[in-house]
Amino acid sequence: MSTNIELDARSSFRWLWRQLTSMRTALILLLLLGVAAIPGSLFPQRTQNPLAVSDYFKSSPGTAKFLDQLQMFDVYSSPWFSAIYILLFISLIGCVLPRSFEHLKGARAQPSLTPKNLNRMEFHTEAVGGSLDSAEAWLRKNRFRIRRDENSISAEKGFMRETGNLLFHLSLILILIGVALGSFFGMRGDAIINVGERFINTPTSYDVISYGKLQSGNNLTPFSVTATDFKATYDLVTGTPSDFKLSVNTASPVGTKEVSRIVRVNSPLTFGTTKVYLQANGYSPLVTVRDKSGDIKFQGAVIFLPQDGNLTSIGAIKVPDMQPQIGFVGSFVPTYDRSPERGSFSSYPEALDPRLLVSIWTGDLGLDTGIPQSVYRLDTSEMKRIGLKTLKLNETHDFGDGSITFEGWTPWVNLQIVKDPGKIYALLGSIFAILGLLMSLFTRSRRIWIKEVPDKSGVEVAGLAKNAAPGLENEIASLVKKMKG
Amino acid sequence: MNSSDYAYLSNYGVYTAMVLFAVAFLAHGIDVAFSVRNLEEKTQLDFSRTKRIGDLGTVMIVLAFIALFVAVIFRGISAQRVPWGNMYEFSITGALAFTGAYLYALWKYKIKWLGLPVAIAVLLTLGTAISILYVPSAPLVPALKSAWLVIHVSAAIISGGVFLLANCIAGTYLILDRYESRGARPVWALKLPALETLDQLSYRLVAFVFPLWTFSVIAGAIWAEAAWGRYWGWDPKETWAFITWVAYAAYLHARVTVGWRGRKAAWLCLFAGSTFLFNYVYINIWGSGKHTYSGL
Numbered sequence A: 001m002s003t004n005i006e007l008d009a010r011s012s013f014r015w016l017w018r019q020l021t022s023m024r025t026a027l028i029l030l031l032l033l034g035v036a037a038i039p040g041s042l043f044p045q046r047t048q049n050p051l052a053v054s055d056y057f058k059s060s061p062g063t064a065k066f067l068d069q070l071q072m073f074d075v076y077s078s079p080w081f082s083a084i085y086i087l088l089f090i091s092l093i094g095c096v097l098p099r100s101f102e103h104l105k106g107a108r109a110q111p112s113l114t115p116k117n118l119n120r121m122e123f124h125t126e127a128v129g130g131s132l133d134s135a136e137a138w139l140r141k142n143r144f145r146i147r148r149d150e151n152s153i154s155a156e157k158g159f160m161r162e163t164g165n166l167l168f169h170l171s172l173i174l175i176l177i178g179v180a181l182g183s184f185f186g187m188r189g190d191a192i193i194n195v196g197e198r199f200i201n202t203p204t205s206y207d208v209i210s211y212g213k214l215q216s217g218n219n220l221t222p223f224s225v226t227a228t229d230f231k232a233t234y235d236l237v238t239g240t241p242s243d244f245k246l247s248v249n250t251a252s253p254v255g256t257k258e259v260s261r262i263v264r265v266n267s268p269l270t271f272g273t274t275k276v277y278l279q280a281n282g283y284s285p286l287v288t289v290r291d292k293s294g295d296i297k298f299q300g301a302v303i304f305l306p307q308d309g310n311l312t313s314i315g316a317i318k319v320p321d322m323q324p325q326i327g328f329v330g331s332f333v334p335t336y337d338r339s340p341e342r343g344s345f346s347s348y349p350e351a352l353d354p355r356l357l358v359s360i361w362t363g364d365l366g367l368d369t370g371i372p373q374s375v376y377r378l379d380t381s382e383m384k385r386i387g388l389k390t391l392k393l394n395e396t397h398d399f400g401d402g403s404i405t406f407e408g409w410t411p412w413v414n415l416q417i418v419k420d421p422g423k424i425y426a427l428l429g430s431i432f433a434i435l436g437l438l439m440s441l442f443t444r445s446r447r448i449w450i451k452e453v454p455d456k457s458g459v460e461v462a463g464l465a466k467n468a469a470p471g472l473e474n475e476i477a478s479l480v481k482k483m484k485g
Numbered sequence B: 001m002n003s004s005d006y007a008y009l010s011n012y013g014v015y016t017a018m019v020l021f022a023v024a025f026l027a028h029g030i031d032v033a034f035s036v037r038n039l040e041e042k043t044q045l046d047f048s049r050t051k052r053i054g055d056l057g058t059v060m061i062v063l064a065f066i067a068l069f070v071a072v073i074f075r076g077i078s079a080q081r082v083p084w085g086n087m088y089e090f091s092i093t094g095a096l097a098f099t100g101a102y103l104y105a106l107w108k109y110k111i112k113w114l115g116l117p118v119a120i121a122v123l124l125t126l127g128t129a130i131s132i133l134y135v136p137s138a139p140l141v142p143a144l145k146s147a148w149l150v151i152h153v154s155a156a157i158i159s160g161g162v163f164l165l166a167n168c169i170a171g172t173y174l175i176l177d178r179y180e181s182r183g184a185r186p187v188w189a190l191k192l193p194a195l196e197t198l199d200q201l202s203y204r205l206v207a208f209v210f211p212l213w214t215f216s217v218i219a220g221a222i223w224a225e226a227a228w229g230r231y232w233g234w235d236p237k238e239t240w241a242f243i244t245w246v247a248y249a250a251y252l253h254a255r256v257t258v259g260w261r262g263r264k265a266a267w268l269c270l271f272a273g274s275t276f277l278f279n280y281v282y283i284n285i286w287g288s289g290k291h292t293y294s295g296l
């Protein structure tokens, strides 16, 4: 009884495996993968555009909830999407590995026996004069692999086609391994630093950081990057950026001799498997805040976030050391302009005529509540507004409880730090995949058989071209011509 | 000459090419329609009657190709970069690649009849480009400044040209197949090649250009890695490039390993080609994502 069940289990497993690795299943899975990728391009995705997702939830909560249950906002990490590609690649492995072994064996074996009935082949010529020897000579000259039997020759050419085909499919597996390594052992994060500041690659230096499933903050690549200069060039007419150039001094590991380097949008810094990208830029106004008696209570560069292409930027300045506490909601415009509809705004991204607009708040900043606060926003729930001022460069405004001075500005840059140890495998896989494809699609694979007719008055010739590749007809014609002498 | 002179001459080249394509369209139309007219039985063809007008069509397309080539080059000179920074430029460069693919196929396979759908397709593309998509020539934002962009986009444009040509042929296949299964071809179609030839031709084109498309996707990934810090991010544009890739891979599989031919294969070919078109038209214009830059 039990052995029967075991046998059943085993044979049904075999059956499943055969189904899974069959060409028809592979084809269906392949098409399915394409179809499954579609919704991710139609609905906003959490990983790319979390804001759009929360907007969707606000504007149509019912639909959004339903879609969310189907993981329509996380398509590419959803179980159903993963299921398709995992099945596809199991199918791929199940089909390609055995074929590769067979192919390796086939490389040393002879071509198969000449079939009995040649007249069923695609190209068939009967009763040609000439001998097997002359045919063999021609085939050897044309670098066919040959099996010579007593009264027949079986020859084939185009071994590279299957080699290339297998190389291509094996490379797809390598790409997938690369992608998996990246998602398990990778890491990415963002850090905004002012020009002049130094970034040290430890978890606490980041504004945002996320790790792969099997990676932690303990083994980040040790390096430091000091931003020494940043230069942005803009088109004078349209204000669109034409070049960003960040000069840095780097040290790896931290504390060793510094090297000066340049980072551009398309050319990141590299430290082993970790890369540092220049992703965004903006302005940090330099301000000094004094109390009534003229003591400095705050001094430094405050990072403001850009709101438009001309870098109109907003931010918050918090001064907890004053009595009562003071906060400023600020807006920095690099090139000042005004219109009745928009109020103050920036008309060009470079700091040609900068202003700092502040609204001044007094009361409790809410920093002691224990709830983490955004550094870019002021929590004004326990505060009262006491003034509004537009400051020119080096201008000081006295607001009664103290004063604020707009001292200047410094650019900041957003560094994106990415570690992806699987990238190199994905790249290698891609290169091999293309080589394999070229080999397989541009090699013609064909067989030619020559057999003596029973009365030995001559031979018959037949050929078969894999996938109806053109040219075999001419080849056979020239073989026949050669044999006729 | 300064930059705006070049831009002006480039536009002039596009208009010239459009006029030439229109003439080519008429010539090919006459060629196809009248080559059999005077024969009583309408079963035999007299190619000689319209040969000269057909040749005129070919000459027009060659001249149009040259005019368009000059237009694309001048556009590049005026913007001081490669001429594929926005939809308008993609379109004129794509039309150039498509025409080039046709001329290559014409030289190799003697498929003059294809000039008719080719001329219509190019006219539509250029018309849309110059009337709806046109933007003045301007420099690129920093993320687009990369050698990989040049490689990636030129490979994509050439692949697209060949994919669309394969689609024209698959479409022709389906139309003629319809006629033949109902009886016989209409007179105008007698001159077109046998169904089997069309079937093979569209497969050859796809098989020929699939590695290039694969390469284009990979070059795009390499560029994205350098510009955005990840080589693949399922951005809508990337997603649809992937879908096109999968669709053509499925088409090749269906032919090579499952043995699909004829009608089924032609439909699959059309489907794969339409994913490419969808990416180009829909995602560029209405999609969101990192690939959509300012303007079009």
Ligand code: HEM
Pocket: A021, A022, A023, A026, A027, A030, A088, A089, A091, A092, A093, A095, A096, A161, A162, A165, A169, A172, A440, A441, B207, B210, B245, B246, B249, B250, B252, B253, B256, B257
């Ligand atoms: C999932 C399991 C898969 C299996 C079992 C499989 C198997 C095969 C086989 C047997 C061939 C035939 C080669 C020949 O006869 O010359 C082939 C060709 C091919 N496969 Fe796959 N494959 C799989 C997945 C894929 C995937 C995921 C792709 C890419 C998206 C792909 C792309 C191709 C291409 C481009 C060809 C070449 C077609 C040609 O020679 O014209 N395959 N595959």
